[in-house]
Amino acid sequence: MFALVDCNNFYVSCERLFAPYLEGKPVIILSNNDGCAVARSNEAKALGIQMGVPLFKIQDIVHHHNVHVLSSNFSLYGDISQRVMNVLQTFTPYSEIYSIDEIFLDFSSFTIDLSIYAQRIRQTVSQWVGTVNKLGF
Numbered sequence: 001m002f003a004l005v006d007c008n009n010f011y012v013s014c015e016r017l018f019a020p021y022l023e024g025k026p027v028i029i030l031s032n033n034d035g036c037a038v039a040r041s042n043e044a045k046a047l048g049i050q051m052g053v054p055l056f057k058i059q060d061i062v063h064h065h066n067v068h069v070l071s072s073n074f075s076l077y078g079d080i081s082q083r084v085m086n087v088l089q090t091f092t093p094y095s096e097i098y099s100i101d102e103i104f105l106d107f108s109s110f111t112i113d114l115s116i117y118a119q120r121i122r123q124t125v126s127q128w129v130g131t132v133n134k135l136g137f
Helices: 010-018 042-046 055-064 074-089 114-128
Strands: 002-006 027-030 037-040 068-071 095-099 102-106
Touching: 002 114, 010 027, 010 037, 010 074, 027 042, 037 042, 074 095, 074 102, 074 114
Parallel strands: 027 068
Antiparallel strands: 002 102, 027 037, 095 102
16 A cells, blocks of 8 residues: 655645645645746635736736735745655655655554554644645645
8 A cells, every 4th residue: 555645735835834824715825936827725726826827917816815925935835845744754664755845654554544644644744844735634
């Protein structure tokens, strides 16, 4: 049995760890040059904001719906990713990091109830890194 852990809307989730006022609000994270949306909260997605759209094309939506627009902070995202992956890797002898917000965990040799184990994993990530709800998994 393999598990894929995927932190949804990861960049936005990282920002929300340190800015709780962003919770429940539409948020987009911009590319290096602040040109395009590279991450969107569920609330921003619901407004129809597409991945990769240039900011100038969505200015009306941003202003009309009070979308929070943030510059990317790749140092922060890398640090949070490393913390999450380190915690997750303590739960299995074999894992494969797939991307900044995804990791495969190998549970093939486990004989325990994996649903209970998964809850323990969620609780540990929440305690050691930040709330898993904000990290989106």
